[in-house]
Each structure stands twice: as C-alpha cells, then as structure tokens.
Amino acid sequence: MRFDALTLFPDMFNVVSEAGVTGRAHKQGIWQMRTWNPRDYTTDVHRTVDDRPYGGGPGMVMLADPLNDALDQALADRGDSPEVILLSPTGRRFDQAVAQELAQGPGAVLVCGRYEGIDQRFIDARITLELSLGDFVLSGGEIASLAIIDSVVRLLPGVLNDADSARQDSFHADNSGLLDSPHFTRPEVYRDQAVPEVLMSGHHGRIQVWRREQSLRLTALRRPELIEQARQRGELTKADERFLAALASSTV
Known part of the structure; x- marks a missing residue:
C-alpha cells in the first residue's frame, strides 16, 4: 500500500x-x-x-x-x-x-x-x-x-502485533460497529478500585459475554444511534436484545 x-x-x-x-x-x-x-x-x-x-x-x-x-x-x-x-x-x-x-x-x-x-x-x-x-x-x-x-x-496485516486488536476496536465491523468495552491492566487494585472479577476468572466464555455487554452498555449510553444502526443491519443477537431490554428497564 x-x-x-x-x-x-x-x-x-x-x-x-x-x-x-x-x-x-x-x-x-x-x-x-x-x-x-x-x-x-x-x-x-x-x-x-x-x-x-x-x-x-x-x-x-x-x-x-x-x-x-x-x-x-x-x-x-x-x-x-x-x-x-x-x-x-x-x-x-x-x-x-x-x-x-x-x-x-x-x-x-x-x-x-x-x-x-x-x-x-x-x-x-x-x-x-x-x-x-x-x-x-x-x-x-x-x-x-x-x-x-x-x-x-493500522488495519493492514502485520502492522499491529496482535491482529485481533483492530477487530476489537470501536466502530469495527467485527464489533457490530459498537464502541469497545473498557480495558484494565495491572495493578489489580488502583485507588481502591478493583479490576472486575470476571476478568480475573480465566473463563473465556464469561469474559466474552461481559465484554459484549459492556460494549452494548457503553454504546447505548454514549452513542445510541450506533445500536439502532447495528439493529437495522441485523447484527444484534437475541442475547444482545435481551440485555438491552433489561438495561432500558433498569434505567426507567
């Protein structure tokens, strides 16, 4: 290129x-x-x-x-x-x-x-x-x-050390065009705030679900139009919709 x-x-x-x-x-x-x-x-x-x-x-x-x-x-x-x-x-x-x-x-x-x-x-x-x-x-x-x-x-093969980094970015198609989830690193506790327990669990399935839900939560709060765009493209799963419905009812 x-x-x-x-x-x-x-x-x-x-x-x-x-x-x-x-x-x-x-x-x-x-x-x-x-x-x-x-x-x-x-x-x-x-x-x-x-x-x-x-x-x-x-x-x-x-x-x-x-x-x-x-x-x-x-x-x-x-x-x-x-x-x-x-x-x-x-x-x-x-x-x-x-x-x-x-x-x-x-x-x-x-x-x-x-x-x-x-x-x-x-x-x-x-x-x-x-x-x-x-x-x-x-x-x-x-x-x-x-x-x-x-x-x-940064999207070209070999530019980033981990190819998954770009696919997890905010707005990327592999992330349904949603905002990325929050990230944490060492130390485990910083100014009395601990890393979310699920990220320490080593359970990749639970971590994947947590990250998806956090992505949905942040996008619904900050950029709700991106949720609707993903919905129109058919990129939200039934689990996504259940989470968003529960999120909406909890904020009413």
Missing part, C-alpha cells in the same frame, strides 16, 4: 512515516509514503500557488495548474489508478467503514487544500472521492490526511 500527499507542508507527514505503529510499519516496508509540494510545479520566481478569488471575498484560492502537475507526477510515479481524495467539508463522512474499504485497496493520493479552498475546476476534473472528518474546520487538509493514513495503515 502507498499513500501520496499533495501538500505545501510535506514535513507534517513525518509523523506517520517515522513515529508509532505506522512508522514501524513504514520502516518494515508494509506501506509507503511520498509527498508532492505544489510549489515545486510553479513557473514564476515567487513559486505562487494561490491567487485572489473571482467575485471577491476574503482569502486566497489554490491554483489548479500546480496541483494538476503535482498530481500527474504522483500518479506517474505510482503507476496505478488509486482514489484521488480531497479532504473537504463537503465530502463523505470518514468512518471505520471507509477506513476498512481503503485498507483493501492500493492506497490513495490525498490532496491537502489550504487558504479558502481549491479552484473548483481542479476538483471537478481530478478528484475521485471527497472525505470529511466531521463538522469542524481545520487550517488545511494535512491533519485530516494524517488521521486517515493512521486509521487505514
């Missing part, structure tokens, strides 16, 4: 290529990262990548030509046809399902906008997918791109 980024700030991507589990996987060759600075594809002495918007208004707009030439070079260097993703508030909401879709592919070219935006003609001609992290504004697409790379790369 390979990610490319069109960015005015290529050093920002050292975070995922050099640090943490993604950095280790990068060193192992599980995935690759390359950045392309639109300033390197300008023709004027000032290396101009933006200009004033037609129609007036505040801010500047990124020029189409430097982005277009940078993208051409990135695609030629890759030699394949990946998604060309723009990080944009108008895009599809990025979630775990999208991360899993991207993890099954060759990677992507991530276009990181700055200023007031990008000339729409470049977007219309070259972007194949727009993604948004949520309903908030960032100064540019780099931070959102880093989040996407991290969430996708």
